[in-house]
Amino acid sequence: MTKKMKLSQLSDMLQDLDVESLEGVTIEGDIELNITGGGGLNPALAYALGSEISQISLHMANIGRMLGFPAEQLFASAFGMGEMPQPQALPTSPKIQELLASKFEVSKVDNWKNPIQEVTLGATSGDGGSRKNTVTIGGENALPYYFDAEMPHRNYVTMDVFDMPIGMAKSVKGNYEDVINDPAEWAKKVVREFNADMVTIHLISTDPLINDTSAKEAAKVVEDVLQAVDVPIVIGGSGNPEKDPEVLEKAAEVAEGERVLLASASLNLDYARIAKAAMDYGHVVLSWTQLEINAQKELNRKLMKQCNVPRDRIIMDPTTAALGYGLDYAYTNMERIRLAGLMGDDELTFPMSSGTTNAWGAREAWMVSSPLKQDSDWGPREYRGPIWEIVTGLALSLAGNDMFMMMHPTSVQVLKEITQTLYGSIESEEIDITNWIGAEV
Amino acid sequence: MKINSPLEAYKFLPATNCGECGEPTCMAFAAHLIDRSHKLTDCTPILEPKFKKKYEELDALLAPEIREIVIGVGEKVAKIGGDDVLYRHKLTFFNQTQYAYDVWDTMDEKDLVERVNYIQDFKKFYVGNFLTVDMVAIRCTSNDPKKFGAAVKKVVETTDLPLILCSFNPEVLKAGLEASKDRNPLLYAANKDNWKEVAELALEYDVPVTLFAPNDLDLLKSMAKTFAAMGTEKLVLDPGTFPTGKQLKQTFTNFVKVRRAGIDGDRDIAYPIMAVPFTAWMAHDDPVSASYWETVVASVFTIKYGDIMILHSTEPYAMLPELHIRDTIYTDPRKPVTVDPAMYKVGEPTADSPVLVTTNFALTYYTVESDLASNKIDCFLWAIDTDGIGVEAAVAGGQLTAAKIKKGIEESGFDLKKDTTHNTIILPGLCARLQGDMEDESGANVMVGPADSGRLPGWLEKNWPPQKK
Numbered sequence A: 001m002t003k004k005m006k007l008s009q010l011s012d013m014l015q016d017l018d019v020e021s022l023e024g025v026t027i028e029g030d031i032e033l034n035i036t037g038g039g040g041l042n043p044a045l046a047y048a049l050g051s052e053i054s055q056i057s058l059h060m061a062n063i064g065r066m067l068g069f070p071a072e073q074l075f076a077s078a079f080g081m082g083e084m085p086q087p088q089a090l091p092t093s094p095k096i097q098e099l100l101a102s103k104f105e106v107s108k109v110d111n112w113k114n115p116i117q118e119v120t121l122g123a124t125s126g127d128g129g130s131r132k133n134t135v136t137i138g139g140e141n142a143l144p145y146y147f148d149a150e151m152p153h154r155n156y157v158t159m160d161v162f163d164m165p166i167g168m169a170k171s172v173k174g175n176y177e178d179v180i181n182d183p184a185e186w187a188k189k190v191v192r193e194f195n196a197d198m199v200t201i202h203l204i205s206t207d208p209l210i211n212d213t214s215a216k217e218a219a220k221v222v223e224d225v226l227q228a229v230d231v232p233i234v235i236g237g238s239g240n241p242e243k244d245p246e247v248l249e250k251a252a253e254v255a256e257g258e259r260v261l262l263a264s265a266s267l268n269l270d271y272a273r274i275a276k277a278a279m280d281y282g283h284v285v286l287s288w289t290q291l292e293i294n295a296q297k298e299l300n301r302k303l304m305k306q307c308n309v310p311r312d313r314i315i316m317d318p319t320t321a322a323l324g325y326g327l328d329y330a331y332t333n334m335e336r337i338r339l340a341g342l343m344g345d346d347e348l349t350f351p352m353s354s355g356t357t358n359a360w361g362a363r364e365a366w367m368v369s370s371p372l373k374q375d376s377d378w379g380p381r382e383y384r385g386p387i388w389e390i391v392t393g394l395a396l397s398l399a400g401n402d403m404f405m406m407m408h409p410t411s412v413q414v415l416k417e418i419t420q421t422l423y424g425s426i427e428s429e430e431i432d433i434t435n436w437i438g439a440e441v
Numbered sequence B: 001m002k003i004n005s006p007l008e009a010y011k012f013l014p015a016t017n018c019g020e021c022g023e024p025t026c027m028a029f030a031a032h033l034i035d036r037s038h039k040l041t042d043c044t045p046i047l048e049p050k051f052k053k054k055y056e057e058l059d060a061l062l063a064p065e066i067r068e069i070v071i072g073v074g075e076k077v078a079k080i081g082g083d084d085v086l087y088r089h090k091l092t093f094f095n096q097t098q099y100a101y102d103v104w105d106t107m108d109e110k111d112l113v114e115r116v117n118y119i120q121d122f123k124k125f126y127v128g129n130f131l132t133v134d135m136v137a138i139r140c141t142s143n144d145p146k147k148f149g150a151a152v153k154k155v156v157e158t159t160d161l162p163l164i165l166c167s168f169n170p171e172v173l174k175a176g177l178e179a180s181k182d183r184n185p186l187l188y189a190a191n192k193d194n195w196k197e198v199a200e201l202a203l204e205y206d207v208p209v210t211l212f213a214p215n216d217l218d219l220l221k222s223m224a225k226t227f228a229a230m231g232t233e234k235l236v237l238d239p240g241t242f243p244t245g246k247q248l249k250q251t252f253t254n255f256v257k258v259r260r261a262g263i264d265g266d267r268d269i270a271y272p273i274m275a276v277p278f279t280a281w282m283a284h285d286d287p288v289s290a291s292y293w294e295t296v297v298a299s300v301f302t303i304k305y306g307d308i309m310i311l312h313s314t315e316p317y318a319m320l321p322e323l324h325i326r327d328t329i330y331t332d333p334r335k336p337v338t339v340d341p342a343m344y345k346v347g348e349p350t351a352d353s354p355v356l357v358t359t360n361f362a363l364t365y366y367t368v369e370s371d372l373a374s375n376k377i378d379c380f381l382w383a384i385d386t387d388g389i390g391v392e393a394a395v396a397g398g399q400l401t402a403a404k405i406k407k408g409i410e411e412s413g414f415d416l417k418k419d420t421t422h423n424t425i426i427l428p429g430l431c432a433r434l435q436g437d438m439e440d441e442s443g444a445n446v447m448v449g450p451a452d453s454g455r456l457p458g459w460l461e462k463n464w465p466p467q468k469k
């Protein structure tokens, strides 16, 4: 029985072979392959072409066999082999003489459409305050330092000052022994010597379980600090939910017009009273919740809808846990909040603040050595503490945190250096790393 | 992975609900494939020849966007890459960043062995496990193949940790490979000048290889494509880690771009990324500043997409935060935050043993528990339901109050008066302010322990048993 085959049928068969990617190859009626790659056929294309042609020749040979021709023998004699080569037996590691050309491309994120709210702290004399400068945070259109959109403001650091001596890690305390009984001097020191952008005065002595200092007395300390420094300030209570509203209200009154940050309104105290104080005396509210994105939404909503706090007077503190003590939750909580804001959740489009000082609660930051005998040596704690605070803050800066409340001067300096480097404002000598392997260190 | 619903995976499974995989149904198994908590090979039936096609199709669909690369052999084998998401809360990050600390071939042999031992022995206890570092990177500073080969040999004799062989000289790399043939080391690195020779070595010895194209993503992608065409996809990409200023900002941008392109489906560049915080030492002379900056750069690129890195400082104040930031980022966010609120026994407590209070935040609970257990203290430990918040924050936020503690005690069925001889509870130092309320609420003696549970052993020695009043 004879089989007849026309050339048109043959090219139909070839259509199944997926050769459309082979530009420059045409199959003519007389089954001649014309390769028109020009002089500079690139090596990868040549290899791919070779592979395709071999595949085609196999199919051709099959057709030959269908027609009764012993194609395998022809192959065997042509290649000096005993068997017909299988397609898999083609070389797997071809020699390539030139790098394959390629262009790297990546798109920008297209669903970051909602900018973060800008919030300004501090007021100069022109705006009814007495600060020499103001600090503006927020305004982002992308995750921090990303190429998708320029970050409008750098990160800022506000350093802690307390209204009474408190227990501190040894390496922190060493920096403040001379000012520990004088909040005004303490404030001056962090601004002048430690390059703080702002100062936080924590009125912890007002706690009924500590000194129960009256709101009025505490307000005097606020006045002293405002006199001592001309940077914007944050006013913090003691954390006692019964007493804080009264203390912050009085402090807000004496700081009228200075656009301070009141720390903080939370769901477990009379946040409306704190919000009202901020509105009455021209301040900003810190909306503090505990590692819970929905609670953060709820509090922000209440501040806006129920207390009529305008959007440019809200900053969020979604809680900072120390490295090794829940930073994974704090990091992801902030990252989720920031992404939700950028993607359009208006209840979360506020700049964020971190109580980075919490890092000092980690035993790795302050203990002389590990309490566990099996651990490797922890090394000197003077160096462990500051880096604990730095890495805690740095992680949150990458999650979208804008402002840092910090404690150790070295931590402040290094955190500023890295966040401003990523922000793009640090110039430095270019370093050639092409031969880093041989560097003498 | 190319699919994201269990239904899409289910279509390929045998649909017999045989239970071999440990799940009651194929559908349940499919859900675990999608969240990557089971491997396809756990379904033994699908490995049968008749399902070969379905197996292969599903396997391809389930493959992570970023290729997974294996370095080293045996128990200490390291896997890098394998990620599917850009943000950990979207799933979790897989294969934590591998930290390689360096040695170099111009070191004294004795120093080299000592350093390698230090690296492989370094450990830090954390939530029930030891955190350790992963690899040794051997830098060729002599440019002498013989010397390098000898150094690699010494390292191979000293440790089972996976190795990175670092030189741009193919002869040197070859000498290193000869000395570590059976160890599947990572080659570092092919660059625009040596790529042909290095590719040949990678193919000949069948080892993974790093491509180094400082701040040139077009070149990096070209090299990756070329190596793939030559027959190896066991690639690691190093876009260059510049240690300071605008160059460091550009490095950050490059890391974000490469990973985004990979996750978005550009297979040509979907490989693990290497960072080299080591370069911090080229910018700082003072060792403390250099260590600090190296740790900072390492932290940035542990968080943002570095899958493997080469480091120099072995100071504990560098290694401890590095280990912890890695754990922070790679901890599976789907794992529970809390332990069940209950009364737990540590060791074998009796009626004379102390009764301590803590929260049901898993981290707090396990920290306290390990401090007690590792010091062989027998006691009762009460995990109070604070919605998984730590002590200090829970006191501030009202989740830990005297009333809550009392309720926790009552619900546990433990009776302080009957079940102990001392009717005393010990509060954490960070909730000292609850002492008065607690005495009123419970009628028990209330003592205030130290603020950090690491100090409990010393504190108990001094204060336990309590003085009879």
Ligand code: SF4
Pocket (backbone or CB within 6 Å): B013, B014, B015, B016, B017, B018, B019, B020, B021, B022, B023, B024, B025, B026, B027, B029, B030, B042, B043, B044, B045, B046
């Ligand atoms: S082993 Fe495979 S076939 Fe059996 S139940 Fe599990 S998924 Fe289904």
